[in-house]
Amino acid sequence: MSPTTTADPTPTDQTNVADRDKARRWREGGSEPLLRVRDLRVTFQRQGQEPFEAVQGVSFDVHPGQTVGLVGESGCGKSVTSLAIMGLLPQRGNKVTGTVDYEGTNLLDLSDQQMRDKRGKDIAMVFQDPLSSLNPVVPIGLQVTEVLERHRGMSRKAATPVARELLDRVGIPDPDRRLKDYPHQLSGGMRQRALIAIALACQPRLLIADEPTTALDVTIQAQILALLKELVEESGTALVMITHDLGVVAGLCDEVNVLYGGRIVERGDRHDLFAQPRHPYTHGLLASIPRLDAPRGQRLTPIPGSVSDNLPWTSACAFAPRCSQPIEVCTQKMPELEEHHQRALRCFNPVEATR
Amino acid sequence: MLRFIVRRLVQMVGVLIVLSLLLFLWLRSLPGGTVSAILGERATPASRAAMEAQFGLDQPVWVQYAKFVGRVLQGNFGPSTAVLPGRDALDIFLQRLPATIELSLFALAIAVALGIPLGYFAARRKETFLDNASVVGSLIGVAVPVFFLGFLLQRVFAIELGWLPVSGRQSTGLDATRITGFFVLDGILTREWDAAWDSFKHLILPAVTLATIPFAVVFRITRASVLEVLDEDYIRTAESKGLTARIIRGRHILRNAMLPVTTTIGLQVGALLAGAVLTETVFGFAGVGDALATAFRLRDYAVLQVLILAAAGIYVIVNLLVDIMYAVIDPRVRTR
Numbered sequence: 001m002s003p004t005t006t007a008d009p010t011p012t013d014q015t016n017v018a019d020r021d022k023a024r025r026w027r028e029g030g031s032e033p034l035l036r037v038r039d040l041r042v043t044f045q046r047q048g049q050e051p052f053e054a055v056q057g058v059s060f061d062v063h064p065g066q067t068v069g070l071v072g073e074s075g076c077g078k079s080v081t082s083l084a085i086m087g088l089l090p091q092r093g094n095k096v097t098g099t100v101d102y103e104g105t106n107l108l109d110l111s112d113q114q115m116r117d118k119r120g121k122d123i124a125m126v127f128q129d130p131l132s133s134l135n136p137v138v139p140i141g142l143q144v145t146e147v148l149e150r151h152r153g154m155s156r157k158a159a160t161p162v163a164r165e166l167l168d169r170v171g172i173p174d175p176d177r178r179l180k181d182y183p184h185q186l187s188g189g190m191r192q193r194a195l196i197a198i199a200l201a202c203q204p205r206l207l208i209a210d211e212p213t214t215a216l217d218v219t220i221q222a223q224i225l226a227l228l229k230e231l232v233e234e235s236g237t238a239l240v241m242i243t244h245d246l247g248v249v250a251g252l253c254d255e256v257n258v259l260y261g262g263r264i265v266e267r268g269d270r271h272d273l274f275a276q277p278r279h280p281y282t283h284g285l286l287a288s289i290p291r292l293d294a295p296r297g298q299r300l301t302p303i304p305g306s307v308s309d310n311l312p313w314t315s316a317c318a319f320a321p322r323c324s325q326p327i328e329v330c331t332q333k334m335p336e337l338e339e340h341h342q343r344a345l346r347c348f349n350p351v352e353a354t355r
Numbered sequence: 356m357l358r359f360i361v362r363r364l365v366q367m368v369g370v371l372i373v374l375s376l377l378l379f380l381w382l383r384s385l386p387g388g389t390v391s392a393i394l395g396e397r398a399t400p401a402s403r404a405a406m407e408a409q410f411g412l413d414q415p416v417w418v419q420y421a422k423f424v425g426r427v428l429q430g431n432f433g434p435s436t437a438v439l440p441g442r443d444a445l446d447i448f449l450q451r452l453p454a455t456i457e458l459s460l461f462a463l464a465i466a467v468a469l470g471i472p473l474g475y476f477a478a479r480r481k482e483t484f485l486d487n488a489s490v491v492g493s494l495i496g497v498a499v500p501v502f503f504l505g506f507l508l509q510r511v512f513a514i515e516l517g518w519l520p521v522s523g524r525q526s527t528g529l530d531a532t533r534i535t536g537f538f539v540l541d542g543i544l545t546r547e548w549d550a551a552w553d554s555f556k557h558l559i560l561p562a563v564t565l566a567t568i569p570f571a572v573v574f575r576i577t578r579a580s581v582l583e584v585l586d587e588d589y590i591r592t593a594e595s596k597g598l599t600a601r602i603i604r605g606r607h608i609l610r611n612a613m614l615p616v617t618t619t620i621g622l623q624v625g626a627l628l629a630g631a632v633l634t635e636t637v638f639g640f641a642g643v644g645d646a647l648a649t650a651f652r653l654r655d656y657a658v659l660q661v662l663i664l665a666a667a668g669i670y671v672i673v674n675l676l677v678d679i680m681y682a683v684i685d686p687r688v689r690t691r
Contacts, residue, residue, distance in 0.1 A: 119595055
């Protein structure tokens with residue numbers, strides 16, 4: 001497995017069949033969704049500025065044990081979505097609407113205290129930059145045991161061997177010594193492993209990973225992804241993977257949501273999506289991945305323009321100015337997200353299906 | 356760590372030698388002088404010459420300095436000429452020091468006990484009424500001159516209301532036993548509760564006056580530091596773990612936010628111990644600062660030299676202690 005940008009994102013045929021079966025079971029209602037996000041909207045209101053809607057009605061499901069990817073470039077609203085689900089957005093200056101159903105409870109309705117009881121216990125999160133995400137003046141051990149003390153009612157003494165076990169399980173060598181170490185004494189990969197150990201300490205049913213490998217170098221990225229995959233499969237934890245890296249998605253996710261400008265533009269299971277990207281944005285993202293087997297000297301194929309060229313979704317397709325195949329209607333009204341054949345697509349002029 | 360401490364102490368000796376020379380020259384270049392200050396307008400050339408010869412002031416400055424250094428190396432800073440004529444200057448300093456330490460620590464306790472919690476809550480409620488009010492309040496604390504505030508407090512609480520004594524360290528007529536020179540502590544040690552309480556009441560007004568500036572400084576640094584820490588990723592991690600507000604506040608916010616505050620407090624201790632000249636003068640509080648003012652007015656070179664060199668020494672030592680403390684509380688400094 002080599003889930004890096006230099007790898008071919010299309011999975012091999014061997015895993016294909018089993019994965020497809022798994023994906024179909026989820027879709028055909030084999031289980032109730034663990035997390036059901038409906039019409040989630042997040043608006044930032046700063047004094048003296050136009051309110052800005054960073055997430056504009058995002059809906060998706062996560063089933064128990066499933067891995068769902070939220071993919072898009074910087075500023076597409078993927079991190080804001082995850083923070084809104086966790087209730088971690090700052091209390092002032094923003095408005096969150098819609099529903100975030102977790103096992104039948106709308107998390108957006110819960111009080112601060114009720115949400116504190118859920119966070120870290122039922123839903124946990126792994127963040128992007130492992131150095132800045134760990135408290136520099138608290139030993140690693142305490143940063144693990146404090147979750148156990150909080151949610152499992154364990155004493156510090158009883159939690160310490162459990163923390164040791166957790167560090168061992170995420171592949172940190174010499175865990176007894178590492179318990180006493182401070183974050184700056186660990187390498188980047190080790191810190192991310194520690195963060196994963198913290199997140200999984202209380203065996204949450206849902207884990208949200210926000211670009212967990214972005215701050216790491218490529219060889220470590222692969223290790224961390226393999227670890228996440230292994231742990232999630234072992235424990236049956238559902239995983240929401242937030243990333244801009246399609247290589248990560250290819251190696252890990254069962255279902256992929258592609259976000260653009262705060263809305264989902266395409267959804268499908270990873271095999272269909274990678275084999276047959278229908279939205280020009282998804283297509284462009286896949287085409288822009290450098291390939292090792294491409295002839296020497298061949299130019300990369302970027303998506304032209306930047307997010308700042310977006311049109312407002314309310315009156316057009318936000319992606320139209322950067323699109324490779326816009327038609328007239330694209331700048332006149334907003335395309336709806338339409339579901340068919342277990343795919344969802346928001347486009348007036350999709351890329352031709354080749355099969 | 357030990358090498359670091361030794362190096363700093365050696366540096367301190369260097370600082371003190373250079374400072375002593377500058378101080379010696381500077382004091383002797385001041386207008387007026389010991390003799391004029393003592394004899395006043397009735398001085399005749401003959402009496403001046405006699406007194407200058409008595410204090411050795413008729414010799415060239417470099418000879419005076421060499422003699423001074425020679426004496427100091429034997430622990431003798433020379434006799435006072437005016438503060439307590441004839442008494443050893445070092446004795447005067449040592450006798451005054453407990454009063455200043457007592458006052459400084461009490462003032463610092465007030466500043467820290469108010470500054471840190473207020474700074475924290477102001478930061479948590481940024482841009483609310485509480486925040487704005489305390490920022491303005493701390494500005495006033497820095498801006499109001501110490502002697503003005505001192506007189507104001509004296510007027511209101513001592514003269515108008517009569518709740519607290521006007522000045523001094525202890526009421527006259529109280530026959531209190533002296534052990535350490537810290538009057539409150541002495542009262543407690545000897546179980547002379549009335550003496551302890553009386554000394555404590557004498558401390559309140561000068562300590563409040565003295566506390567205003569360190570309070571404002573500690574408040575502002577705490578507020579700024581907490582604001583910075585609140586934006587850190589590890590606070591979001593702590594929140595994502597569902598930890599209680601109490602643990603997040605103590606272990607994650609304050610433990611990090613206190614790093615710069617510690618340095619600030621250390622520097623304030625240095626400044627306070629070096630002599631609260633204005634406060635001690637206003638309240639007739641017989642400490643180092645009061646002695647410094649008197650010695651300066653009467654050109655008591657021996658006492659001035661001791662007090663200023665001691666202030667410099669205290670400052671350097673307190674700074675060293677701050678650096679050591681920093682290494683204790685910040686693991687990143689410790690392992691470097």
